[in-house]
Amino acid sequence: YIKGNSALNPEKGVTKEIGIDKQFTKLFSSGITFYRSDYRDLINWVDDAGIYQPKNVGSARIDGVEFANRLRFGDSCGLNLAYTFLRAKDKDTGKYLVYQPKDKVDITLYSRDLKGFDCELQGHFTGSRFYDQANSVSLRRLVTCDFSVSRKFSETLTVFIVVKNIFNAEYQIIRDYPMPGFSLTGGVKMKF
Numbered sequence: 001y002i003k004g005n006s007a008l009n010p011e012k013g014v015t016k017e018i019g020i021d022k023q024f025t026k027l028f029s030s031g032i033t034f035y036r037s038d039y040r041d042l043i044n045w046v047d048d049a050g051i052y053q054p055k056n057v058g059s060a061r062i063d064g065v066e067f068a069n070r071l072r073f074g075d076s077c078g079l080n081l082a083y084t085f086l087r088a089k090d091k092d093t094g095k096y097l098v099y100q101p102k103d104k105v106d107i108t109l110y111s112r113d114l115k116g117f118d119c120e121l122q123g124h125f126t127g128s129r130f131y132d133q134a135n136s137v138s139l140r141r142l143v144t145c146d147f148s149v150s151r152k153f154s155e156t157l158t159v160f161i162v163v164k165n166i167f168n169a170e171y172q173i174i175r176d177y178p179m180p181g182f183s184l185t186g187g188v189k190m191k192f
Contacts (some may be wrong), residue, residue, distance in 0.1 A: 003053045011056070013039035019066075027072040036063040044097055046070070046133055054134045055189035059091040062100070080108040095135045099174065131175045142171040161186040 008071040027138030042060040045052055064086040072078040088100035096102075105125040111120050123145050128138045145167060150160035159186070 001049045001050070001052060003048075005054050008043060008054055009041040009056050009146040011039055011041045011043050013037050013042070021068075027074075029070045031068045033068075033176075034068045035066070035128070036061065039149075042097075046098060047066050052174075057090050057097065058094075059090050060089065060097060060099075061159070062086065062088040076112040076114065078110055080106075084108045090133075095133060096130050098131060098133060099129050099139075101127040117149055119149045120147070122148075126173075135174075139172055140177055142173075143168065144169050144171065156191045158189040159187075160189065 015035065015037040017033060017035040019031060021029060021031035023029045039057070040063070041061045042057040043054050044060075046055050048055075064084060066082065066084045069081045070078065071081075073112050082105070084104040086100060086102055086104065088097040089095065090097060099168045103125070104127065105123075107123040108120060110118075110121075124143065126142050128141050131137045131139055145163050147163045147166055148160065150158055152158045164183045165179075165181055166186075170181070171179050173179060
């Protein structure tokens with residue numbers, strides 16, 4: 001299902017970015033970033049008759065804008081909201097690059113040092129993206145939620161639990177490769 005490509009050329013590109021962040025109040029800040037990348041020989045994975053293979057795109061332009069907002073509810077709680085609009089196109093064909101979503105939203109609600117615990121609830125939205133170079137087939141939008149909690153017992157010992165895909169959503173980042181459903185992991189971190 002996956003095949004290498006010995007004819008690949010190294011990709012070359014130039015990226016430009018400009019942004020501004022503003023602290024409006026002690027509890028609210030916001031930022032906006034514009035970016036543009038121009039590539040020659042961009043390496044992109046494509047489906048070639050059922051075989052995934054990396055291939056060079058003659059020239060590509062990826063540009064977009066990202067908004068980031070941070071709202072704090074006091075010293076230890078807050079909400080981060082980020083939205084990204086992305087336009088990733090093959091400059092020769094005018095078609096969108098495969099697996100590049102036009103929209104992406106990330107939301108994080110967090111609490112630090114709540115009775116000794118750090119908690120974080122994350123929501124992720126990824127817009128539809130094209131699966132093929134002809135832009136005729138797309139993967140549906142996806143929404144996932146994750147949760148983590150940790151407690152630091154000392155400078156060297158932290159215990160944590162992470163829940164991924166809380167609602168057991170069925171989704172694919174790459175077509176025909178389902179991502180894992182609900183998962184629960186936990187562990188202990190020790191620093192020496």
